[in-house]
Amino acid sequence: MGPKGWPGVVYHEGGIEHRLPTEVDRDRKGPAGKYGTGFLNPAMAGNRTRSVLMLEHIGKTVLGEVKKIQILDALCATGIRTRRWLEETSQDVSSRLRVKMCDMDEEALEWARSNLENDDLKKNVVVIQGDARKEILRQGWHWIDLDPYGSPVPFLDLAMQATARRSVISISATDTAALSGSSPGPLRRRYGARVHMDGLKHDSGLRVLLASAAKAAARHDRVIRPLLSIWDSHHLRVTILVERSKMGASAVDANLGWRVASPNDSIVDSSIQAGLLPEHDSGSRPMHVMLPLNAYPNLNAGVSGPLWTGDIGDPDVMASMSETAAEEICKFSDPEMNLKEVRRAKRAVKRICDEGKAIHGRHLVITDALPSFVGGGDPPSPTKMAETLRGEGFCAEVSRYAEPSFRTDAPWSAVLQAFMSLN
Structure with missing residues (x-):
């Protein structure tokens, strides 16, 4: 006996067929309502695709020696994320997964159980009705997915x-208006931060979220290392590696600080002295620089923070998110259906693999903002800017960031020269 309304309607995502109480628009964008039995937001499909590829990579590397990978799919609703983990990762990884799915909505969980019924690895899944905040503390986890x-x-x-000795936590945030600075009150209350409203506001929001995670980790003698940070439509998502380290936790402030827009010479020099900007940027005025936490900049001067000032992704993890890897998880026998899912899966990882080559770069440049900053010219193509800078021997890649942009380790003077050459 399935839940009331079973078998419902068919919903296709990635490589699986999932059943829901009511039909949803597969190409719907933006947030969905909080309430309603069988909640599933198709706008989060790319989020779930990336989590499959992330688990595949981490399951073979960081957690490669773990015989039983303990995972909590908190706030799981009808369980599509867990089902995709089980069906779309390789056998070497999927056979080691031990997943607990948790949600408050018992009717949604009935749909989750029925959806799992024909899955080969259903024996490795436990479905729990209850408060995820309680379930988190029942045991140690190698992987926690938070999608509130x-x-x-x-x-x-x-x-x-x-967390176990080494664990991964994936964190989604749909309070994007707060994290991007549009709602400064909630931003201050929830995150103790401020965000300057410019083209990098969503990148700053990701870094504020990372800072909150880093401070929470430090309170429990742990440190974080960002693996992937994404702004996707209506939500922000960061995935971090968490490790136990009292020494690292004591030094958490070393990775926290401020972002300053349109800095003066003094601020640029301070950024260089703190190691947050390369020496080769001396004498220039980039669009943005980072300052250490103890710098205490003038908060009326285009400042965002406190936020994470280090890298927001891991090159190896990002390299694993290729379009080829995304295509391989789509397994529908119907060629037309499979082609649609392949296109969506590729779109979910677009540019991530390449951007990983330059994720260490200190400059994320919004190309539409360059002309007004420089004082003339036309907005250049991010692709041509990156190509020009690579031709000069620097790392530069078009960014996944949802504004036309590129990321580079080139000095600001080289960025300006590339801009002038294209104008």
């Missing part, structure tokens, strides 16, 4: 306490 409606802040300390 709104802010993830209430879950951060709990998740950090429950």
Whole structure:
């Protein structure tokens, strides 16, 4: 006996066929309502695709020696993320997964159980009705997925306490208006931060979220290393490696600081002295620079923070998210259906693999903002800017960031020269 309304309607995503109580628009964008039995937001499909590829990579590397990978799919709803993990990762990884799915909505969980019924690895899944905040603390986890409606802040300390010696936490935040500075009140209350409203506001939001995770980790003698940070439509998503280290936790402030827009010479020099900007940027005025936490910049001068000032991704993890890898998880026998899912899966990882080559670069440049900053010219193509800088021997790649942009380790003077040459 399935839940009321079973078998419902068929929904296709990635490589699986999933059943829902009511039909949803597969190409729907933006946030979905909080309430309603069988909640599933198709706008999060790319998020789930990336989590499959992430688990595949981490399962073979960081967690490669773990015989039973303990995973909590908190706030799982009808369980599509867990099913995709089980069906779309390789046998070497999927056979080691031990997943607990948790949600408050019992009717949604009935759909989750029925969807799992014909899955080969259903024996490795436990479905729990209850508060995820309680379930997190019941055991140690190698992987925790947090995908709440709104802010993830209430879950951060709990998740950090429950990590194994080395664990991964994926954190979604749909309170994008707060994190990007559009709602400064909630931003201050939830994250203790501010964000300058310019083209990098969503990147700053990702870094504010990372800073919150880093501080939560430090409170429990742990440190984080960002693996992937994405702004995707209506939500922000960061995935971090969490490791136990009292020494590292004591030094958490070393990776926290401020972002300053249109800095003066003094601020640029301070950034260089703090190691947050290369020496070769001396004498220039980039569009943005980072300052250490103890710099205390004038908060009326285009400042964002406190935020994470280090790299926001790992090159090896990002390299694993190729379009080829995304295509391989789509397994529908119907050629037309499979082609549609392949296109969506590729779109979910577009540019991530290449951007990983330049993720260490200190400059994320919004090309549409360059002419006004420089004082003339036309907005250049991010692709041509990156090509020009690579031709000069620097790392430069078009960014996944949802504004036309590129990321580079080139000095600001070289960025300006490339801009002038294209104008």
